[in-house]
Amino acid sequence: MTQNVTSPVAGQLLTRLVQEGDAVAPDTEVAIVEAMKMHIPVVAERAGRVALWLVSEDSQIAEGQALLTLEA
Amino acid sequence: MSWKPELDDLERRRRLALELGGPDKVARHKAAGKLTVRERLAGLVDEGSLEEIGSVAGFPEYDEAGHLTGFTPANVVCGRARIGGRNVFVTGDDFTVRGGANDGGLREKFQFAETWARRWRVPLVRLVDGTGGGGSVKHLETMGRTYLPDVPQFTEVLDALSEIPVVALGLGSVAGMGAARVCASHYSVMVRGTSQLFAAGPPVVARTGQVVTKEELGGSAIHAKNGTIDDEVASEEEAFPRARRFLGFLPSSVHELAARQPTNDQPERTAEQLLSAVPRDARQVYKMRPIVEAVVDAGNWFEIGKAWGKSVITGLARLNGWPVAILASDPYHYGGAWTADASRKAIRMIDLAQTFQLPVVHFVDIPGFLIGKEAEASGVMRFGTQALAAVRQSTVPWCAVMVRKAFGMAGLSQRNGSPAFLRYAWPSAQWGSLPIAGGVEAAYRAVIEAAPDPAAKRREIEAKLEALQSPLRTAEAFGVEEIIDPRETRSYLCRFADLAAPLRQPGRPHFGYRP
Numbered sequence: 001m002t003q004n005v006t007s008p009v010a011g012q013l014l015t016r017l018v019q020e021g022d023a024v025a026p027d028t029e030v031a032i033v034e035a036m037k038m039h040i041p042v043v044a045e046r047a048g049r050v051a052l053w054l055v056s057e058d059s060q061i062a063e064g065q066a067l068l069t070l071e072a
Numbered sequence: 073m074s075w076k077p078e079l080d081d082l083e084r085r086r087r088l089a090l091e092l093g094g095p096d097k098v099a100r101h102k103a104a105g106k107l108t109v110r111e112r113l114a115g116l117v118d119e120g121s122l123e124e125i126g127s128v129a130g131f132p133e134y135d136e137a138g139h140l141t142g143f144t145p146a147n148v149v150c151g152r153a154r155i156g157g158r159n160v161f162v163t164g165d166d167f168t169v170r171g172g173a174n175d176g177g178l179r180e181k182f183q184f185a186e187t188w189a190r191r192w193r194v195p196l197v198r199l200v201d202g203t204g205g206g207g208s209v210k211h212l213e214t215m216g217r218t219y220l221p222d223v224p225q226f227t228e229v230l231d232a233l234s235e236i237p238v239v240a241l242g243l244g245s246v247a248g249m250g251a252a253r254v255c256a257s258h259y260s261v262m263v264r265g266t267s268q269l270f271a272a273g274p275p276v277v278a279r280t281g282q283v284v285t286k287e288e289l290g291g292s293a294i295h296a297k298n299g300t301i302d303d304e305v306a307s308e309e310e311a312f313p314r315a316r317r318f319l320g321f322l323p324s325s326v327h328e329l330a331a332r333q334p335t336n337d338q339p340e341r342t343a344e345q346l347l348s349a350v351p352r353d354a355r356q357v358y359k360m361r362p363i364v365e366a367v368v369d370a371g372n373w374f375e376i377g378k379a380w381g382k383s384v385i386t387g388l389a390r391l392n393g394w395p396v397a398i399l400a401s402d403p404y405h406y407g408g409a410w411t412a413d414a415s416r417k418a419i420r421m422i423d424l425a426q427t428f429q430l431p432v433v434h435f436v437d438i439p440g441f442l443i444g445k446e447a448e449a450s451g452v453m454r455f456g457t458q459a460l461a462a463v464r465q466s467t468v469p470w471c472a473v474m475v476r477k478a479f480g481m482a483g484l485s486q487r488n489g490s491p492a493f494l495r496y497a498w499p500s501a502q503w504g505s506l507p508i509a510g511g512v513e514a515a516y517r518a519v520i521e522a523a524p525d526p527a528a529k530r531r532e533i534e535a536k537l538e539a540l541q542s543p544l545r546t547a548e549a550f551g552v553e554e555i556i557d558p559r560e561t562r563s564y565l566c567r568f569a570d571l572a573a574p575l576r577q578p579g580r581p582h583f584g585y586r587p
Contacts, residue, residue: 036443037354038406
């Protein structure tokens with residue numbers, strides 16, 4: 001089963017904090033998005049393995065946009 | 073001769089009423105994962121406190137000799153009861169009789185149930201599990217005519233919101249008037265998976281070409297995120313304590329004041345972690361909820377609306393035993409910038425506080441209204457200006473803790489229109505009409521462009537201005553009431569709550585409450 005991790009805010013993807021293949025625990029910060037001049041962490045709510053990054057660093061993202069796919 | 077036979081007759085009807093819509097309907101209802109209206113009432117109120125009103129109202133069947141042969145109760149069960157030892161009025165729809173629709177009820181009983189609480193100045197709790205008010209179009213044939221839509225008691229239903237606390241739990245698929253009865257409240261909750269809410273359900277929507285399930289159309293996750301309801305919970309059993317807790321912070325009506333509750337939490341208690349709660353790096357976020365929890369009376373933080381308008385956290389709490397309303401920025405969501413939704417959510421909390429005279433504490437970290445295309449498309453300035461109006465029109469005592477930023481028009485929300493407002497700034501606070509970074513470009517463009525090294529010139533100007541941005545400079549000019557040690561925030565706020573308590577004024581609010 002796969003699940004997307006989405007950005008809670010619109011902004012610019014500054015940093016990917018995990019790589020494809022990494023295992024993440026619930027509440028792991030997986031990315032930093034810049035919005036309103038702040039560095040806002042994006043958190044994986046559930047555990048899983050990072051299957052695929054869907055966006056590259058520096059790209060503009062919309063609120064609720066999927067950033068990466070997690071495999072359970 | 074005593075009146076025992078008549079009492080036996082009464083008792084028999086009461087027993088029949090307990091069977092609700094009959095064993096088959098009850099079994100089907102429970103198989104859907106829902107509690108019966110009587111189980112719900114029992115779960116909600118203090119044990120044994122329900123005094124039913126209209127217990128034998130319903131639809132009897134008599135034989136030719138006038139003997140009772142059957143009985144279906146009206147599908148509203150209501151009465152007075154106690155929650156936390158205080159009087160309330162509760163009314164619950166019985167889905168097992170005609171799906172809770174109004175043609176399975178008695179108009180007189182329904183109207184009574186919706187209006188009793190305001191007349192007796194006690195809180196109202198609705199357990200909504202019914203469809204619309206119109207019943208069925210089959211009605212047309214019976215009546216031989218149609219009618220202009222009206223709910224005669226609707227004026228009174230809305231008026232109640234300006235006088236008594238109203239809580240609504242959406243506990244099934246509610247449409248039309250059922251949906252409006254959930255929304256026409258100060259606090260509303262839906263249950264994940266078993267409750268849905270819509271203007272009209274899937275069969276009607278299908279006629280427009282949209283084929284959707286109940287859950288896709290109006291599940292609790294949808295409405296907890298758009299602010300149609302305040303909170304969603306995982307089970308009906310979790311909804312009842314939320315209703316009880318909410319009411320615990322409020323007076324029984326606007327004609328009284330919220331009571332102080334004894335607390336073991338010392339008002340002078342300090343919280344060491346607050347000294348470093350805000351990162352020195354201005355771009356780094358921090359968690360606001362633990363700050364709020366560290367400051368208010370232990371175990372007395374009740375967050376409302378967690379799933380929507382996320383850049384502002386709203387809820388109820390106690391300080392030295394006094395109930396207060398809380399607004400707090402969440403930097404994790406747009407750095408705390410007020411969005412259209414956050415503005416709507418703030419309005420809802422401020423109006424609740426004003427109606428029931430709860431002093432407000434605002435933990436401020438607001439870089440401004442949200443900027444950008446999406447923000448403009450969402451109408452942020454309209455709703456934002458409404459929120460600023462709600463803040464300024466409120467007259468309850470107000471205290472701001474300036475945690476970090478307060479910029480632009482949204483930064484005005486740090487104080488309300490009460491003459492009794494106070495602002496305590498943490499050393500991490502910074503404020504202004506414009507944030508320096510963006511403002512420098514605009515104000516010093518000519519100077520920067522003329523410099524041999526424009527970037528260096530810009531940095532030089534920024535550094536100069538940043539040095540002026542310390543809250544100490546503002547305090548020296550008495551532009552803020554006080555700068556405090558964050559660790560001592562609780563004692564300041566408890567003294568604020570003590571000072572504020574006698575300023576609260578019971579009575580109807582100047583404006584009618586709009587749900």
